[in-house]
Amino acid sequence: MEKITEKENEELSSKKPYVKNVRDLKAYRDALLFCKVMYEIAKRIPPDDSFIADLLKRSSSSVVANLAEGNTNYYYKKEYNHFNTSLSQLAVSRSALSIIRMQGYIDESVYKSADLRGEEILKMIIKLMQRIERKLDQDDFDETEIGNKAVKFEIDLSQLFEKATTFTNLILGVVQQYPSNEKNNQIDQITRASQSILQNLENVENTSYPQQLLSLNTCLGSISECKAFLDISVMQNFISNEQYSELDNLGGEILDLIIERMNQVEQKYEEGHKAVS
Amino acid sequence: MAKVENFRTFDVYNRSIDLSMAVKQIINGCKADLTEYEVGVLYKNAVIIPNKIAAAIGQVNMKVRFKKLNEAKSTVIQLQTIMLDLKRRKKIDEQLWQEVDEYSIEVMKLLNGYFGWISKSKEKIG
Numbered sequence: 172m173e174k175i176t177e178k179e180n181e182e183l184s185s186k187k188p189y190v191k192n193v194r195d196l197k198a199y200r201d202a203l204l205f206c207k208v209m210y211e212i213a214k215r216i217p218p219d220d221s222f223i224a225d226l227l228k229r230s231s232s233s234v235v236a237n238l239a240e241g242n243t244n245y246y247y248k249k250e251y252n253h254f255n256t257s258l259s260q261l262a263v264s265r266s267a268l269s270i271i272r273m274q275g276y277i278d279e280s281v282y283k284s285a286d287l288r289g290e291e292i293l294k295m296i297i298k299l300m301q302r303i304e305r306k307l308d309q310d311d312f313d314e315t316e317i318g319n320k321a322v323k324f325e326i327d328l329s330q331l332f333e334k335a336t337t338f339t340n341l342i343l344g345v346v347q348q349y350p351s352n353e354k355n356n357q358i359d360q361i362t363r364a365s366q367s368i369l370q371n372l373e374n375v376e377n378t379s380y381p382q383q384l385l386s387l388n389t390c391l392g393s394i395s396e397c398k399a400f401l402d403i404s405v406m407q408n409f410i411s412n413e414q415y416s417e418l419d420n421l422g423g424e425i426l427d428l429i430i431e432r433m434n435q436v437e438q439k440y441e442e443g444h445k446a447v448s
Numbered sequence: 449m450a451k452v453e454n455f456r457t458f459d460v461y462n463r464s465i466d467l468s469m470a471v472k473q474i475i476n477g478c479k480a481d482l483t484e485y486e487v488g489v490l491y492k493n494a495v496i497i498p499n500k501i502a503a504a505i506g507q508v509n510m511k512v513r514f515k516k517l518n519e520a521k522s523t524v525i526q527l528q529t530i531m532l533d534l535k536r537r538k539k540i541d542e543q544l545w546q547e548v549d550e551y552s553i554e555v556m557k558l559l560n561g562y563f564g565w566i567s568k569s570k571e572k573i574g
Contacts, residue, residue: 256507258506262506
């Protein structure tokens with residue numbers, strides 16, 4: 172059985188009452204547009220300098236993915252850490268942008284407008300992080316509530332696993348049609364995120380209560396990360412709208428099931444706790 | 449929350465950009481004498497250094513900052529070794545090598561200075 176580390180334990184001590192939809196977050200929508208601009212700029216870079224083009228695409232996608240992963244999980248400290256990674260990746264994108272400008276692949280106006288977008292996102296992420304810090308300072312978390320506590324039906328783990336396997340297989344199928352230069356970027360990242368869902372679901376069985384919550388919470392983050400990569404993929408026309416809708420809906424279904432499952436785990440633990448005391 | 453610094457205001461970042469541009473100049477000037485692999489390695493290292501520094505400064509986690517700056521430092525050492533080897537084999541111009549070497553020494557000094565500055569600030573807080 173896997174043990175929870177001290178760091179993880181600290182992260183688990185600060186629970187959010189519910190998770191919001193990341194697409195409602197302005198920073199996320201702006202990061203998606205920033206990513207689109209970076210992809211446009213990357214197209215102007217000659218194949219000789221493909222390293223910096225890949226770096227630009229990878230880092231800007233990572234900003235989006237970390238915002239999604241951070242927002243869709245139940246622990247403030249994890250959210251804070253993901254937002255911090257977004258900040259770091261945003262700095263990489265802006266630094267790569269400077270190098271590209273110096274090498275003359277883009278003109279000053281394109282550079283300034285793209286950099287300004289980056290700066291706006293930076294400010295938004297800082298505000299989000301400050302908000303989390305204020306929440307953490309208040310130190311009065313509702314430890315009992317995870318989401319809508321009214322568990323409607325029993326969530327079977329095998330049913331969840333089946334849906335997650337279908338989701339992963341569909342993703343493995345669609346990445347075949349991605350351009351080959353996305354191998355180290357989108358293909359690699361979305362494949363890893365989708366496989367992480369299955370790995371974490373496997374960890375849920377026969378583990379302790381906090382470990383179960385932690386694994387399910389990581390699943391939530393990975394699904395949201397996949398959905399973020401799908402947003403980028405449909406924007407870049409790597410996948411069709413139909414494929415996007417199918418995957419996005421299935422991802423949403425799994426997300427809801429995991430939240431329900433987390434509620435069940437919490438409820439069972441509380442009942443057991445009451446019985447003992 | 450610790451202040452998120454603007455990496456562009458840091459000398460260590462600006463010098464690393466100069467280093468990156470100097471390496472690019474060597475690649476363009478001596479392309480005929482360099483193999484495709486050598487060009488790739490030089491270019492990759494030159495781009496990685498300023499990006500690692502930006503990634504380190506542009507966030508608030510101290511552990512991540514140390515890790516990324518250490519990675520930048522080892523990339524500078526790697527670049528210095530490759531450049532010295534290319535100079536010995538007379539594949540790159542001595543004067544251009546000199547310029548890159550000076551920038552890389554400067555970046556190393558600034559990185560070490562930045563490490564010292566962070567450690568001192570930590571001691572003060574402690």
